[in-house]
Each structure stands twice: as structure tokens, then as C-alpha cells.
Amino acid sequence: MITTTGLTKVYRARGREITALDGVDLHVREGEVYGVIGRSGAGKSSLIRCVNLLERPTAGTVTVAGQDLTALAGRGRRASRELRAARSRTGMVFQHFHLLSSRTVQDNVELPLEILGHSRGKRARKARELLELVGLGERATAYPAQLSGGQKQRVGIARALAGDPKVLLSDEATSALDPKTTRSILRLLRELNRELGLTVLLITHEMDVVKAVCDSAALMENGRIVESGTVPQLLGTPDSRLARALFPVSGDPLGGEGTVVDVTFHGEAAARPVISRLSRTYNIDISILGAAMDTVGGRQVGRMRLELPGHYEENVVPIGFLREQGLGVQVQGRPARLAEEGAE
């Protein structure tokens, strides 16, 4: 639904060049909630602003729902009309809501429809419908100053949906909200994603946001995507920084010569008695150093830290067995690639 290739943004400010995006390749599939996480200054806002061409990329392409937006930017009147139309099919939600204080809630939601030239009757009907959808049907005549932060964001979301977008872009939509309100807004985004088939690209600096709603995630650093994948893929990837942050596993080694292995299981693998089979097949005693179940992106995931007796070299075959069972396996104290080669 959203693809960027080699997306680059260089700002020129006071004779200096700042590379905010340094060749970003992003692939967001239709119907998924995709989170881009990174520290302040990583380039997240630049990325989301380039995706709907609010910011003109220095190089690279942006394709949304099969349409190359970069090809439309700055190419005469017809192209810019098409770009405006394409943009109206992409809703955007902001951290600080950006509501007009002099307009009622309903008039704020109607604004994009006014710009698109819809009739008064059609605008009013659509705005009412959207306010019902976000749970604010009762507050249509209120002004933004009379609303809580969470309610303001619901208005922002209703406004973003006015043009029946296929894609919703969220720029730190919950960063100004308390944890309880954050959860309710994330639930709303998830519901909209499921009920309307809306694809959501959100940027955030909070891992909990990714954990609560995202199907896929990317980690951004210095204008680059340094890791990305679906949440199950990430959790099953040895040495994934996102996986460690999403779902840490702990437990101290017993202190002997054992091999410590972190195992991640989800889906079918979670239901199989893998550990007892491992123990019986190879006749080894397994110590469980730490274990936890959690819900990540709406799915049950388990992580376990195990200790197998003996050095790594003695455990290559049992570790291979765990991998064959479809579990994500990371051997502690060994670089991921070496450990995988060893298992092979």
C-alpha cells in the first residue's frame, strides 16, 4: 500500500546540509498497522511528511495505493490537482491535534470536505457518521477547548477519515496523551484498521505503542531503517534489537559450563510440548532460567531463557532441533550468524 524506494531528504539551513532521510526503503502492506520507531532526530517526521508529499523528497520515490506521488509533485497544474486528490485519500493525524479553535467539532470534521467542494448536506451527514464512529456523536456542537486531549484526538481522527482514505498516517498521535487515553486511542486505531480495512503508518518514540497495535515495525536511526519486519519475524530474529525492546527476556545463568539459549515461540509452536520432547530426545536436563508470556500486536507470544548442560559445541544438535520446531532461537554470548552456521 505504501512503498518508498531510496527516499532521501536533505534540508539546507543556514548554509548547512542536514540529511534527515538517507535512502529509506519502506514497504507497508495493505491492511496492516506499521510502526516506525526511533529516537528524536532519527528522521521519523521527515519520513511521514515525505510519504504524503507535505515535504518534497530530495530523491527517491513514494508510491501510495499504486500511485507514484513523486511523479506528480511539481509537474504542472493537472499533476498538482492529482496530487491534491491523492493526498485527500491519505488521512493524517498529528500529535497536537491541529484543530481550529473557532470551529465546532462538527465543523472541524467538515473542513476537508469543504475544501473538496462537497455540498453542505453531504458534509454534515459524513461528519455526523464519523463522529459516531470515533465515539463523539454527542459532542458535535462543542468547541475544541471544551474537550479532553483524548477527545480532541478523536476529532482529529474523524477529520482524517473525512476523505475516505485508504491510508492513515499518524505522527506521534498519542505522545501528548496520558497512558490510559493513549490505550483508548490505540484501540480506536486498531478498530478502524480492522473495520475499514485501513492501512495505518504510525511513527512513535514509544515501544509500548508498537507493542500494543503494530503488525510490523521498523527501527530508524540517522535517517535510515536499520531493522524491519513483521512482529513475529522480528521476535524470531536472533539479535533483533526491536525484539529485545518489545519483549525482553531475563534470567541469570546457573554459573557452570552450560549453554544459555533464548527461545521465542508464537502461533502453532506455542502449543507443542517442545521442551519436554527436546529433553527426552537428547536425554538432557534443561533448566528454565526465565519465562514470560505477553501479547504483542494482539498475538500471544512466549519467551523463555533455557540452560542446556555443556558447552555450545555439545549442544549444536539440540539447538538445531529447537530451530526445526519453528522457534526463534538465540544462543547467548555468540554472534547470531556464527551460532546459525554452527547449527547448520
Ligand SMILES: Nc1ncnc2c1ncn2[C@@H]1O[C@H](COP(=O)(O)OP(=O)(O)OP(=O)(O)O)[C@@H](O)[C@H]1O
Ligand atoms: N525543516 C527543517 N529544516 C532543517 N532541518 C530539519 C527540518 N526538519 C527536520 N530537520 C532535521 O532533520 C533531522 C530529522 O528530523 P525529524 O524531525 O524528521 O526527526 P524525528 O525522528 O521525527 O525527531 P522528533 O521526534 O524530534 O521530531 C533532525 O536533525 C532535524 O533537526
